[in-house]
Amino acid sequence: MHLRTRIKNSMKHPWLYKGKEFLEEMIPEDAVGFVYEMQAIIDGKHVKYIGKKNFYSKRKKKFGKKALAAITDKRTKKYEIVTKLDYQKYFSSNKVLKDAHKKGIVVHRNILKICYSKTELTYQETKLQFINEVLEKDEFLNANILGRFYKQK
Numbered sequence: 001m002h003l004r005t006r007i008k009n010s011m012k013h014p015w016l017y018k019g020k021e022f023l024e025e026m027i028p029e030d031a032v033g034f035v036y037e038m039q040a041i042i043d044g045k046h047v048k049y050i051g052k053k054n055f056y057s058k059r060k061k062k063f064g065k066k067a068l069a070a071i072t073d074k075r076t077k078k079y080e081i082v083t084k085l086d087y088q089k090y091f092s093s094n095k096v097l098k099d100a101h102k103k104g105i106v107v108h109r110n111i112l113k114i115c116y117s118k119t120e121l122t123y124q125e126t127k128l129q130f131i132n133e134v135l136e137k138d139e140f141l142n143a144n145i146l147g148r149f150y151k152q153k
Helices: 003-012 065-070 095-102 119-132
Strands: 015-017 032-042 047-053 056-062 079-085 107-115
Touching: 032 095, 032 119, 047 095, 047 119, 095 107, 107 119
Parallel strands: 015 107
Antiparallel strands: 032 047, 032 107, 056 079
């Protein structure tokens, strides 16, 4: 499937928040990310996944030669932070859900909670994973929580 087709498919199945389509302009100013639940029917079985996603990705990018030459204070950082909005095309870190989306299976994406710090984001994700017993219930695709608690085989 081509990238253009995948982007169109992701727009056909938008993120929902409180039952309504979640649009870019609805992102609160101070929000860092959100906790989500994705659901799909794969091979006749209803599956779910609870995870978290940042609204923006941040990475370091070194300044070019001209920008470096313009810096007079040697203590100044030698890089800039680039942010990019990419949550709209996101279909989970879970391989089963990603593959299902690529095959054209409908994946319902629901935002459960919008968070305003990285700490809150991790806490809310972990809290919802424990409350929903993602490691005990077979319908959940989550294999672990925080890389510390694992699904028993």
